[in-house]
Amino acid sequence: MRVKIITDSGSDLLQEILEGYGIDVVPLLVLLDGREYVDGRDIDAKDVYNALREGKMPKTNQATAEAFQQILEPYAKSEQPCLYIGFSSAMSGTFQAGKLVAAQLTEAYPSWECQMIDSLSGSLGQGLLVLRAARMAEQGASLADIAQVVSAKAGHMEHIFTVDDLNHLHRGGRLSKAGAVVGSMLRIKPVLHIRDGIIEPIEKKRGKNKAIKRLVEIMEQRCSGEDQVVAISHADDPEAAETLRQLVEQQLGFKEFVINIVGSVLGCHIGLGGVAVFFESNTPQGQA
Numbered sequence: 001m002r003v004k005i006i007t008d009s010g011s012d013l014l015q016e017i018l019e020g021y022g023i024d025v026v027p028l029l030v031l032l033d034g035r036e037y038v039d040g041r042d043i044d045a046k047d048v049y050n051a052l053r054e055g056k057m058p059k060t061n062q063a064t065a066e067a068f069q070q071i072l073e074p075y076a077k078s079e080q081p082c083l084y085i086g087f088s089s090a091m092s093g094t095f096q097a098g099k100l101v102a103a104q105l106t107e108a109y110p111s112w113e114c115q116m117i118d119s120l121s122g123s124l125g126q127g128l129l130v131l132r133a134a135r136m137a138e139q140g141a142s143l144a145d146i147a148q149v150v151s152a153k154a155g156h157m158e159h160i161f162t163v164d165d166l167n168h169l170h171r172g173g174r175l176s177k178a179g180a181v182v183g184s185m186l187r188i189k190p191v192l193h194i195r196d197g198i199i200e201p202i203e204k205k206r207g208k209n210k211a212i213k214r215l216v217e218i219m220e221q222r223c224s225g226e227d228q229v230v231a232i233s234h235a236d237d238p239e240a241a242e243t244l245r246q247l248v249e250q251q252l253g254f255k256e257f258v259i260n261i262v263g264s265v266l267g268c269h270i271g272l273g274g275v276a277v278f279f280e281s282n283t284p285q286g287q288a
Contacts, residue, residue, distance in 0.1 A: 001080045003137040003146055005130060006071060008063055008094055009039040010087030011119075012233055012263040013127040021134035024071050028087070028094060029061035030264050036061070039264045048267045049236040058268045062093040068101040072114070076105040081113040081143040085130050085150060087265070089118045090197035115147040117154060120197040120285060123266050124231035124258060125159045125278040131229065131258065155285055159194040160202075160218050161276030162211040163235070191215065195286025208273075212240060215277050216247045222281045223252065231258040235267055235274035244275055 007013070008026040018025060027039045032051055037043035039060075051058050075082050084102070086095035095118050102114045119126040129150050136146045189211035191202045202218070205211040230248055234241035241259055248254055262270065281287075 001078075002140065003133075003143045004075055004080050004082045005134045005137050006082055006084040007126065007130045008087050008098075009263060010092065010094070010122050010265045011085070011127040011130050012123045012260050012266070013130060014258065014260050017127075017131060017134075017258070021131075021138060023130060023134055026063045026067050026071055026084075026094070026098065028063050028092070028265050030058055030268065031061060032056065032058040043264055045236070045261045045263050045267050048264045049272055052267075052272055058264075060092075060265050060268050062097055065097050065101050068098045069105075072098075072101060072105055076109040076112040076114070079109070079112050082115070083133055083137075083143060083146055083150070084114070084116045085119050085126065085133060086116065087126060088120050088122050088194075088197035090120070091122060091199075092265075113143050115143055117147060117150050118197070119157070120154050121157050121159065121194065121278075123159070123262055123276065123278070124233045124260060125157045125194065127258065127260075128229060128231050128278055128280075129153055129157060153280060156224070156281045156283070157285060158219070158222055158279050158281045159276055160191070160215045160222075160278075161193070161270075161274060162189050162191050162205075162208065162215065163270050164189070164208070164273030165271045191218070193218075193286050197285075200286065208240065209243075212244050212275060213247065215244060215275075216251055219248065219277055219279060220252055222279075222283065222287075224280050224282045226280070228254070228280055229256045229258060230254045231260075231278040233260055233262045233276045233278070235262045235270055235272055237273050237275060240273070240275040244277060248277060 006024045089095040
């Protein structure tokens with residue numbers, strides 16, 4: 001049987017891609033106004049950003065074991081091979097929850113094949129790995145072959161981004177060494193990346209346009225150079241995403257893009273106005 005690709009709602013892939021490749025999504029949880037919402041079912045990114053505009057501070061919880069059980073067990077029973085590509089374990093307990101459920105199901109159904117891969121990523125960095133896996137599965141690749149490729153690529157998936165306000169990352173504990181880039185001066189924008197699955201600052205720029213241009217410069221330094229899909233995400237700022245896309249296309253020549261809003265999970269932590277570019281690098285994640 002064809003390998004079933006599974007991810008979680010931290011991957012931020014477009015619904016048309018998820019449906020087109022038959023990708024299953026395990027939902028994380030969003031906490032808002034004292035209530036718990038299932039991401040993608042009870043709440044979406046627009047709801048989160050509207051709450052942020054109202055001064056609210058939504059939070060997230062990892063996906064539950066029950067959510068993993070509900071998705072994985074039917075495939076275990078039918079012995080359909082599965083590959084789960086999860087949100088960075090350095091930023092969420094979701095991946096570990098999934099591993100535990102998969103291990104229990106493997107004991108119950110010993111003929112079932114299931115691989116669990118920590119993407120070391122979030123948003124469309126994770127999403128690009130999922131898309132690569134889905135395309136390989138559609139072409140009939142084996143579970144072992146897909147897992148090998150995705151595992152190798154995970155350590156080379158770059159996330160270069162800027163945010164309008166670091167406070168959300170501070171509160172969520174999603175930013176290490178934050179003091180290195182916190183600036184009190186007006187219009188100072190941090191440039192950040194992910195290294196080993198953890199958000200870290202690189203430098204700061206005065207003004208968003210300069211920060212966006214710097215994203216492209218860093219991409220040029222780190223990009224593998226091979227023809228690849230480039231992903232761009234934005235925290236409810238589509239104009240910034242389009243500016244970034246045009247710069248990447250004009251200066252670096254890439255043609256295939258996946259562009260989407262940052263979903264509820266990371267939207268809770270980065271706040272409004274962020275923009276990011278994701279791509280594969282020749283060097284390990286977060287290294288020039």
